Amino acid sequence: MPRQAAAAAPRLLNATLKDKTFVVDAVTGEQRAALDGSGWRCRHDARSLVLCSRYGYATAERGITVFDAASVQKRWALPDGSGRKVPKVNGLWHGAVYREVGDEPIVLDGMTGRDRQTAAGAASYEIDRYGGVVGSKFSRAAG
Structure with a gap:
């Protein structure tokens, strides 16, 4: 029996x-994608992307995979063989991936995985069309 079922996007668990x-x-029960390992958490950007991530202590336990929400076709993933570190994902909103590498907040482009803002100021957890919150600090949304 499956464990830790959670909403990933409209119609997707x-x-x-x-x-x-x-x-x-969620409607047909059809498997749309499979990721190796347990502990992946998937979320929707409230527009067109689904991001699944896991962040463990060991490098082998970390990963990010981004899918198109409608077709569930993979757009990009980390690790990708480039040597780029897999960051901790904090939030996702309208194509912007809010993440941290060490203590540095950075925003990635959700469609490509490329850096969008390297000096983001904050990697928000709770995000909407206006901005996001980290602790008690509000920051404008990048997406």
């Missing part, structure tokens, strides 16, 4: 079964 995390169509 993610759940762990054994050592895999699945993205499933």
